[in-house]
Amino acid sequence: MELLEIESNIHNSARQGEAYAPIGSEFFGFKKYFYIESYGCAMNFSDTEIVASILNANGYGATKNLEEADLIFVNTCSIREKAEATVRKRLTEFRKLKEANKEVLVGVLGCMAERLKTKLLEEEKLVDIVIGPDSYRSLPALIEMAESGQKAVNVLLSREETYADISPVRLDSNGVSAFVSIMRGCNNMCSFCVVPFTRGRERSRDTFSIIAEATNLFSKGYKEITLLGQNVDSYYWYDDAKAYAVTFADLLEKVALINPELRIRFSTSHPKDITDDVLLVMRKYENVCKHIHLPLQSGSTRVLQLMNRTYTREWYLAKVDRIRELLPECTITADIITGFCTETEEDHQDTLSAMEHSGYEMSYMYFYSERPGTLAAKRFEDDVPLDVKKRRLQEIVDMQGKLSTQGNLNDIGKTFKVLLEGNSKKSEFDWTGRTEQNKSVVFPKNETPFKKGDYVWVKIKDCTRATLLGEIVV
Numbered sequence: 001m002e003l004l005e006i007e008s009n010i011h012n013s014a015r016q017g018e019a020y021a022p023i024g025s026e027f028f029g030f031k032k033y034f035y036i037e038s039y040g041c042a043m044n045f046s047d048t049e050i051v052a053s054i055l056n057a058n059g060y061g062a063t064k065n066l067e068e069a070d071l072i073f074v075n076t077c078s079i080r081e082k083a084e085a086t087v088r089k090r091l092t093e094f095r096k097l098k099e100a101n102k103e104v105l106v107g108v109l110g111c112m113a114e115r116l117k118t119k120l121l122e123e124e125k126l127v128d129i130v131i132g133p134d135s136y137r138s139l140p141a142l143i144e145m146a147e148s149g150q151k152a153v154n155v156l157l158s159r160e161e162t163y164a165d166i167s168p169v170r171l172d173s174n175g176v177s178a179f180v181s182i183m184r185g186c187n188n189m190c191s192f193c194v195v196p197f198t199r200g201r202e203r204s205r206d207t208f209s210i211i212a213e214a215t216n217l218f219s220k221g222y223k224e225i226t227l228l229g230q231n232v233d234s235y236y237w238y239d240d241a242k243a244y245a246v247t248f249a250d251l252l253e254k255v256a257l258i259n260p261e262l263r264i265r266f267s268t269s270h271p272k273d274i275t276d277d278v279l280l281v282m283r284k285y286e287n288v289c290k291h292i293h294l295p296l297q298s299g300s301t302r303v304l305q306l307m308n309r310t311y312t313r314e315w316y317l318a319k320v321d322r323i324r325e326l327l328p329e330c331t332i333t334a335d336i337i338t339g340f341c342t343e344t345e346e347d348h349q350d351t352l353s354a355m356e357h358s359g360y361e362m363s364y365m366y367f368y369s370e371r372p373g374t375l376a377a378k379r380f381e382d383d384v385p386l387d388v389k390k391r392r393l394q395e396i397v398d399m400q401g402k403l404s405t406q407g408n409l410n411d412i413g414k415t416f417k418v419l420l421e422g423n424s425k426k427s428e429f430d431w432t433g434r435t436e437q438n439k440s441v442v443f444p445k446n447e448t449p450f451k452k453g454d455y456v457w458v459k460i461k462d463c464t465r466a467t468l469l470g471e472i473v474v
């Protein structure tokens with residue numbers, strides 16, 4: 001049986017005392033094995049690592065082999081209809097496995113569990129366990145309930161839970177980059193978005209536990225951490241003992257100071273909340289990567305208002321200009337939704353021109369998918385026909401293609417400090433890594449003595465639309 005990261009978990013528990021020592025952890029003693037798949041955003045992926053840690057601590061070992069699993073979990077996403085459809089298809093496949101082996105238990109975790117509550121469990125009888133994102137500590141108890149044939153559901157949302165004390169088991173890790181969750185939930189009410197309903201109120205994690213986790217990762221050889229939250233710029237934690245508040249800019253500085261060799265990234269920034277203080281910390285510390293993910297959603301003020309994004313086109317573009325002024329080397333990426341309720345051709349043109357002004361290196365682009373229960377679903381008609389949504393999306397994708405190519409061509413001739421991540425996908429004779437700006441670079445090894453996790457200076461010679469191609473400069 002192939003076990004995931006058990007060794008590192010034992011290592012963790014040795015550092016942290018008995019709290020997370022897997023019961024009977026000496027490689028032979030797991031009582032059962034679980035298989036887990038993650039869908040959706042980085043936060044969900046990070047949650048999966050927390051779930052793995054809770055399960056390990058309770059005597060369950062992780063396996064990559066589905067056939068050998070006693071427990072199958074899917075950490076799910078509800079952000080668009082398509083995301084839910086993908087998970088449903090997967091659950092149907094798992095049900096077939098269950099028919100072959102009645103002992104296997106299937107559990108739905110995360111945002112879809114929250115949204116569909118008992119529907120999956122009782123009406124469709126697709127799964128045995130349903131557990132929302134704030135209830136993972138109760139998973140071992142729910143497994144026992146399901147084993148004894150009871151309904152196992154916990155979808156309570158919390159105002160406090162941050163899993164601050166849990167040291168995540170790093171799953172599928174390259175040993176170089178890791179996610180560190182700094183907050184949960186979201187207090188914004190973007191009218192299209194299901195997240196405030198599936199993840200609950202925003203709450204920030206204790207600063208000390210974040211610093212401790214990041215320091216621990218660095219001591220284990222990790223070289224890059226990404227601070228995660230739906231809206232990192234509204235991070236706010238009050239230190240009662242010292243009676244002072246920690247803002248996101250303060251936190252970023254504290255993490256940057258752990259070690260200059262540790263690269264820091266963060267995601268996601270809301271254009272209304274990212275402050276000059278954050279930009280100035282980015283400028284001050286070389287190890288805070290010069291890349292900002294700044295979702296636009298729409299370039300039309302009228303549509304932004306309907307989306308309840310609380311900024312205008314002009315505010316957004318001024319933010320981009322400020323970033324360019326303070327951080328000339330910084331790349332900006334975005335999320336864009338096309339075909340939101342009432343969107344006209346003129347609004348669509350506004351989105352294209354905002355993209356051009358902002359010069360995104362990359363974007364995640366979607367057409368609007370109505371989500372039940374959201375403000376938009378209640379208030380507005382989803383009135384842009386699908387073929388129009390698809391055509392506009394294609395125009396947005398084409399615009400992004402043009403911008404990405406331009407961005408990459410601009411890099412030719414420049415030299416970047418690249419964090420080496422491993423062999424390139426296409427050839428074992430090439431390395432792959434990323435620049436501070438979050439761009440992938442592929443370059444020949446040429447028998448140089450480098451290894452994964454090293455920083456290497458690379459001069460860019462050529463590019464494709466998605467990748468820079470370079471050579472090591474010594």
Ligand code: SAH
Nearest residue numbers: 192193230268295335336337366367368369
């Ligand atoms: N917290 C982040 C985004 C989280 S969701 C932010 O504020 O930007 C990731 C992206 O999914 C969003 O930025 C948005 O572009 C997209 N998205 C969210 N709801 C959607 C919907 N109903 N239809 C299409 N795309 C959606």
Ligand code: SF4
Nearest residue numbers: 186188190193195230
């Ligand atoms: Fe959703 Fe808006 Fe919150 Fe992002 S900021 S998670 S888009 S509600």
Ligand code: F3S
Nearest residue numbers: 040041077078079111
């Ligand atoms: Fe999806 Fe939930 Fe993340 S809806 S995008 S998994 S917060």
